[in-house]
Amino acid sequence: MTSRRSFVAGSLAATAAFSTSRFAFAQSLPAGYPADYAALIAKAKSEGRVAIYTSTDESQGQPLVEAFKQTYGIGVDYNGLGTTDVYNRVISEGAAGQMGADIAWTSSMDLQMVLAQKGLLETYVSPEAPNLPAASLYKNIVYGTSIEPVAMLYNKNLLKPEWVPKTRAELVKLLQEHGKELKGKIASFDPEKSGIGFLLAQTDLASTSSFWDLAKAFGAAEGKVYGASGAMREKVVSGEQWLAFNVIGSYALQWQRESPVVGVSFASDYTAAFQRVASVTKGAPHPAAGRLFLDFMLSERGQSLLASKGVPPLRMGYKGPLDADEMNKLTGGNMKIIPVDEKLANNMAPRFRADFFQQWKKAMRGEG
Amino acid sequence: MTDLRVSGVEKWLGGNHILRGASFEASRGSITALLGASGSGKTTLLRCIAGLEQPELGRIDIGGTCVLNGEEGLALPPEKRNIGLVFQSYALWPHRTVFDNVAYGLTLRGITGRDAELRVFGILQKLGLSHLAERYPDQLSGGQQQRVAICRALVYQPRVLLMDEPLSNLDAKLREDARYWIRQLILELGICAIMVTHDQSEALAMADHILLLENGVIVQSGTPMEIYSQPESFYAADFLGTNNVLLGKLAEGAAIGGDDWQLRGVRRGQVTGGLGESARAVVRTERIRIVDGPGDNHLEMQLDACLYLGSHWEYRLTRGGLAIKAHGDQPLPPGPVWCAIAPESVWIFG
Amino acid sequence: MSSTARLQPRAEMRGYRLAVIAALVLFVMTPVGLIIYQSFLDAPFFDKTSRFSLEAYDYVVTDPEFWSAFGTTAIFAFGMVAVAVPLGALLAFLLTRTDLAGRRWLEPIVLVPMFLSSIVLAFGYSVAVGPSGFVSLWLKETLGLRLWSIYSLGGMILIGGLSHVPNVYLYVSSAMRSLPSDLEEAARASGASIWRVSLDVTLPMVLPSLIFAAALNLLLGFETFGIPLVLGDPSGIVVLTTYIYKVNGIFGTPTYHVMAVVAVSLILVTLPLVYVQRLLLRNARRYAAVGGKGARAAPLRLGASGQLIAWGLIGLWLTVSVLMPIGGISVRAFVNAWGEGVRLSDHLTVSHFAQLMETPSLFRGILNTLALAVIGGAFAVAIYLMIGLAGHRNKGPSGALLDYMVLLPRALPGIIIGLAFFWVFLFVPFLTPLRPTLVSLFVAYLIVGLSYGLRIIQATLLQVAPELEEAARTSGASMARSWRDVVVPIIRPGLVGAWSLIMIVFLREYATGIYLMGVGTEVMGTLMVSLLTSGAMDQIAALAFLSIIFTAAGLGLALRLGARIHD
């Protein structure tokens, strides 16, 4: 609890400090920003607001949002939705010519890619683009904003220490060998309900050979599936479940600090990491403000504000909490970062999904 | 002057033929009573006049204006008929004071302020209610409520005042008084009033004219005396007064008889039956006298019991299957007696 | 009967009635029609490439998951009825026909579960009697007892059933109240025990109300969303509503056509139930019109042991269906960790509420919910009154049409009505500016609450004796005037009571906003559902706790205002 308080206090202090320097920022643009950027700022200010559809918790996005408001005096409508809802809303509002969002910011990289392909996202060359790794950029449409390795979350009181898996292989083995004792005590993402769950499952499937073994063992152990990391945290803390895998690592670390019963483990042989991606929407009601917000998110300052709430930045050259070194250390260097890539859209082919889910459900019933 | 003319009104309700062609007229300064057994259609007829029910056929004129005409498809809503209606339950509005209840009809006619006040207090005064003007209906006795309901229906001087069993919710003593003062009031104000009742004594005492209903048909109409003393049907004869009904067979010379008895009488109503066919005779109890011995149209009967009814005695008489009630002013010992019935009092129907 | 043309019944206030009914048809049929239309397309209806097709039907009927969800839903609904109806009937018997001690103040309390949203209930149960719930842990430690899992179909049925007992109680108790007691007394006098009397005499006489309650609860069972979402979903127990909720994710694109087909399948199940209800309701009204006159029921004597048993049963039920979930939520709202090996006292905090205040969308959600409930509730009552008046003493065919329009939304779960209105506000040009406002939610709530609200209003209107209106007419008032001057003033207290009840209904609503809610139109119930997808359990607990507080306040207000509580 104390840690959360200090976070809030810290970010408030940061904003206060920053507001004094905002004039300086407005007048002298950071290196690499085009000369006419001031015009964009002026236009954004005249638009007055920016609307964001995002799957990021409001509490995590808040420092970023507050700082943005302070800096530009532009209001922010922060619309926290699930990943599928971000997607569905952009699709239907786009079809109706009623786009409500300026920024779509989601963990569901594959859904965002479909939006890009459907022409619902705007091409915008961000002045911050050169600061991003190549794998975090798609055609100046989809921008990565953070790197999110997944972790295993467990209840220290309930899961025997010798059972805590250190690698993916150990996890598979644990489920296979101790499925009976762990009956109903394992949790993971629900690929049906959660876009991110599906993305992780696809990555595991593509990058490891043991995916179906894991799924089958999970099903046989009557594993429970949830739509969000937070829901898994609740279950692990309360002891309803002992171990949850494919939990978003940055959250897991935060929860470990908050609760003495929570343990976190990253698999050193293979850790998938996705990126939260953001784009300006086509037909955005406040296009300039949207662009401004995207740049702000990717800026040095925006990235550290995200880091202050436990969202690991991906901007090259960023140093500080949750920087690349720290993340690599945590994950034993075997982080498999999912690139922002057109191929992600293949995940959305109906036939492909239907087949996958058929097999998934079979595995969940413990059948082969 | 004819204020109300009803002709050929027919009404179906829920598939039943409730009114089968009612026609009558009524005029100012008189009370017309709709009298009939329960379920005979009195209320329905009254509601048709008020416009609360809509007959399928017929014509109604109120004050010279046609308010209903089945041929032309004309039917004015109740508010356009210029009538006043007193409900059996009084139907005073519980959220309005006595004054506001009474004044409502005036407000609707654009009469407000001082004018309305004068008229409302005028009528309340006449009925002795002016001190209750600020009360709400639930703070009034039944009799007071009834008078307020009458005030409410009269205050805007409607052409026709309709009353549905106005006395039925009063206790016996109040009812007798009300018969008198309501009649006085109507005569004094010179209104055309129509009153529904199932109580013959009420109709006889209050009305100038009685319409007797049976199954949605007006079977007889006339002054109270005509209706009482010259019934034109068995229903009319039996409905009024306290009667003896004798079942027998028609006999020679306008007579009715059973196994061991026979009485001469007069044939009334439609003559349908021939000699030897079943018939019914109605004899009002007050028309039977106990006499000393045999005579013309005398019948020997057995006195079984003698009941004390306060103002008189009631005798229970039998002869074989025949049972008769008669009145007298003294007690008699059980045993054989003679009854005398004048032939003009034995009304034979059949 | 000559050949003369017969007068047709006078059509009074025809214009008004037709206008109201037309508006109602528009508002009810638009979402229903849109859903049916969508079900026959092969893509979202706004997609230009969409064509008429039975593809979605084909997908659904050949999808084993659908049939398994369908089967689960049916088991859940029937199971719920099997739990709720006997208990509700027993409760009604005890409270209306016997001399049970304290039944006067027990009456409002037994209705409480009805006013809690099922999502709040489900959260409460998982904290109280989940595998690590504080009640479960306590039972395990003190008695060595292991509760069976609430995350199973059986657990869901039990919880659903217990929470629907009041819905049964309401109907059966009102039927029992109007029952003359001499029949029971006669049976008692001839030596039957009180339980025999209840089975042999009382039960058969209230059978219609039992059937009605069963039909109603079956319907509610088919439409339940909160309990399966929270308790069933993690274990893969899917019912039709959660199938709809998840089907988008399965395809990865908006599969509105598939959702629509499932919604249509739900309508096909629920519509006959609605029809049965309407039939029963009409008969019930007829019955009420005939009897109901001062049938003073002399209570049956329970005796000391009977009192004890009855109180034990009721106490157990109240503990399980009121105390446990509310206790669960209350505990969870003030701790940041719970469960096995966690000492709650070490984790006490009010920070969840601080978060509600600090997070703009959550804070807005609270304000919006209150605004919708209090102000929207008042508007809703006004609108229901207008509809009620249009049907008031309207015996013509338009009255029957109105009845069906009112009952139809009941055949649809709130989530579907919300989705349809989301489309309406998205694609009907002049309505689009209203979508980001509370008006859009209000309209959807209005339709969701329609049948409940109108039942309250109609019951209130029926209390006005027809002569009171007729007296106004014969005094010279038009029908509209008689409504204004007589009907509305007389039912004013009833309207205030209706307002307080509608307020509670709007307070606890959560499913309708799932698709409709957006920035600025957050509401507490739906926020809980969407927070569930992001897993913010702390905020959910705080919201649920506040929602219980608000509901309790609303219920207190309703009782103070003397509201008569209907289904």
Ligand SMILES: Nc1ncnc2c1ncn2[C@@H]1O[C@H](COP(=O)(O)OP(=O)(O)O)[C@@H](O)[C@H]1O
């Ligand atoms: N709404 C109705 N539907 C069907 N039948 C009705 C209705 N109202 C009255 N009736 C029938 O019409 C007949 C006449 O009723 P009514 O005029 O009230 O009789 P009265 O006032 O003479 O007692 C009765 O047989 C009654 O049952």
Ligand SMILES: [Mg+2]
């Ligand atoms: Mg009558």
